Amino acid sequence: MARKNTGYGLLIDYEYCTGCHACEIACAQEYDWPAGMGGMRVTEMIQQLPNDKAYLAYLPFPTELCILCAGRTAKGMKPACVQTCMSACMKHGRVEDLAKEINKPRMALFVPK
């Protein structure tokens, strides 16, 4: 039988992710991950477009290590990555609530756990 998700997720408005990597280090700090590991990974993507144009995007991706900061959220706090996000482009919440907030392009809803 398929695993059930927790009903919680991360909504990321990746139009505004600037690639500052704060979420990665916030996670590393929260769980004392060794360098290079963590619950969040920001990927730089440069897309080739027609007419020699290109588009630069960053995507904060919750990895296998992301536990959606269960301990923090149980205390009513935001996940470490969400609290620290320099561009304030990440949100934690119930998947069905977050889905309703997808109201513009370049948004992604992750359900890592």
Add this chain to the structure above:
Amino acid sequence: MAKKERQIVATTAWSAGPGCHGGCGVLAHIEDGRLVKVEGDPNHPWNQGRICARCLAMTKYVYHPDRITRPLKRVGERGEGKWQEISWEEAFAYVEEKLVKIRDEYGPESVIFSMGTGRDIGAWICMLAYAYGSPNVMFALSGLACYSPRIAAVTTVQGDYCILDASQWFPARYEDPRYTRPECIVIWGYNIPSTCPDNVFGHWITDLMKQGTKIICIDPRLTFFASRAEKWLQLRPGTDGALAMGFLNVILNEKLYDEKFVSDWTNAPHLVRTDTGKLLRAGDLPGDGNAADFVVWDAVAGKPAVWDTADVTYKAAGVRPALEGEYQVKLACGQTVQCTTVWDTFRRKVAEYPLDKVAEITLVPADDIRAAARLYATSKPAAIHWGEPIDMTPAITPTTQAIADLWAITGNLDVPGGNVISRYAFDAVAYALPGAKGAIKLKSAEMDKKRIGADKYGPLGKFIWRAHTDLVIDQIFTGEPYPVKGMWLQTTNPLSGIGMDPRKWQKALEKLDFVAVVDLFMTPTAQLADIILPAASFLEKESIRSWWIPLQTINKAIDVAECKSDVEINFELARRLDPEFKWNTVHELFDEILANSGMTFAELQEKGWAFPPEGHPSAPYRRFEKGLLRADGKPGFRTPSGKFELHSTLREEWGLEPVAHYEEPPFTPVSRPDLAAEYPLILCTGRRSAAFFISEHRNIPWLRALDPDPVVEIHPRKAQELGIGNGEWVWVENWLGKCKLKAKVTLEVPEWMVMAAHGWWFPEEKTAAPDLCGTFRSNINTLIPMNAVGQDGLGSPIKHMLCKVYKVRGDEA
């Protein structure tokens, strides 16, 4: 096990640690006196809980096993890497003895006090230098090419500096009714999200974008903003001045300027003599006119009228100054000269930059320039937010002037959502920057006469209280006009970071009798010292952040071994070196700096931060109308004319071209086609990284993992042509030297340019000379000369050199 008690200390992040100019509100979580976590302070109006990767890595920074925690005295040869730990008392006595010896033998000016960028040091290093008697405080970058040139250039024409208005003047921020969001922001050469907040917190711009602000991005490189801009102008590095003139051309031709601001608040109506090209002065006219006063043509009376600079008004009543036209004016000497207005000469200068010519210089299509200029000029309000590349060209001042003219003539100066005049909050000045007169100053004007470069370069004599870096380094070798024998380097690592031609820096340091370094880690520069004093991070100190607004305190959260704060180190030495040193404690010093705020250090510390109230000269808006900018309380600006100066009086006095224009940088395919034949690629340097600040943080594993190697970005087509694959090591070389970098094959750069990372050294490698942590191996500054500064001594060709790139052979790897 009993749960540990946690204390949370609210403080302000400012170097050392994150490195940057700082200002973010931080919560330091402490258990048993030990830092366990750093978070952004959600209540702080500046960053609202947000905080950068470097600040979040503080737990790994403060307790890093490589931190220097006790003073170190050299015991072997200089650079040999043999050190002996000594006590602070021994260290202070040793430095005192060495400095007093140099002062007695050669004079205090023979010691240079050199600092890194943007630190909570500027004030304290001045305090020490001035107490010792030396006017030679130096920022170690060639041509001082980081921010102070821009501040000086803007101050030259408008009497004050200004920055993007992202509502940072109000605690309620965007919600404050006094604020208007800019419709458009021009981001001019600034990849601010992955850099330091040296203007403002970078992500305020994404806040504004979410509310609808459009972006014009001026950058040769594909950045976050370039991808999201309404208009992206991908210019050739170093041609910003031409582009700004192109913008002015569109705005003047299409009459998109604010005519009222131009005629009322700029010196556009002032007359210029066509025989000399200089401003006509009332002293030139018959009668006993004052040479400090300027002259306009009164269109009502049909004769010259005098603009009284002391009264900031016309001497006669009812003067209606002509903005345009040619006029015959009879002088006191009997001669009649042809005069025209500043506005006409400005227009003529701008007309020299039609868009087809600007397109040819900048490589930006004329239609794109036109569209961007229209968008900027028709957006009300609009703001310009600029970055480091503006300073990193020898023509920094005329470039800056052209850009300042843009915000002035479009009526965007000191208005909500425009470019707002930024002063020290409550006029509490610690930092000796352009125009600042604070608690810490030289004891006499006489002392300043020996300052290296002050007599040669106008801005250094008037606005920038620094010794001129390039001249200092040369003087170490020549000993003329007086010998330089010692250097005090405080949290600066010029060998790896801001020193151009780093081998020359090494030789210069080796030549000195005495080198002292204050730092947190053993850097390649520190390795060449005679003594190293261990400094504290921002979490280990008390200090003030008096840099625009708000006014903040830095509050001590932890102690780390025997490290001392910069202010404490400098204070103790200043006290020992100056029998007249007036403060007994660091708190007394802080209280004096804060005197204008009406708060003591302890009171401000209690609040954490404070905003100046409305009506205070350090709070916006439209202060030029309200008489809040000038000491005499009269409307206008703090310039020689009291106006925003399209024709700069000071630049005229310094023998420099007074009106904005473009100068081709010294080493480009245009200015040096001979060099370009062999070195065909434009070398842009100073690629910013979210992981690092300048030469710092290579030793913090969390951060290093984000950006592990010194990279050079190469366009895929160029890489293919050169047979270079992604991730391969390459040599970047020109006539000055070469360095080894790792190729990042990416569409971020155009085919004709490469972008190189700077600030590299390898803390994991052998520190002792000649290795010096491999700092020369991947040091892009090896390819950049010193002494290629602008006519006013400012700027340096750091963003637009020439190079070739080729693969590192297997046996060189």
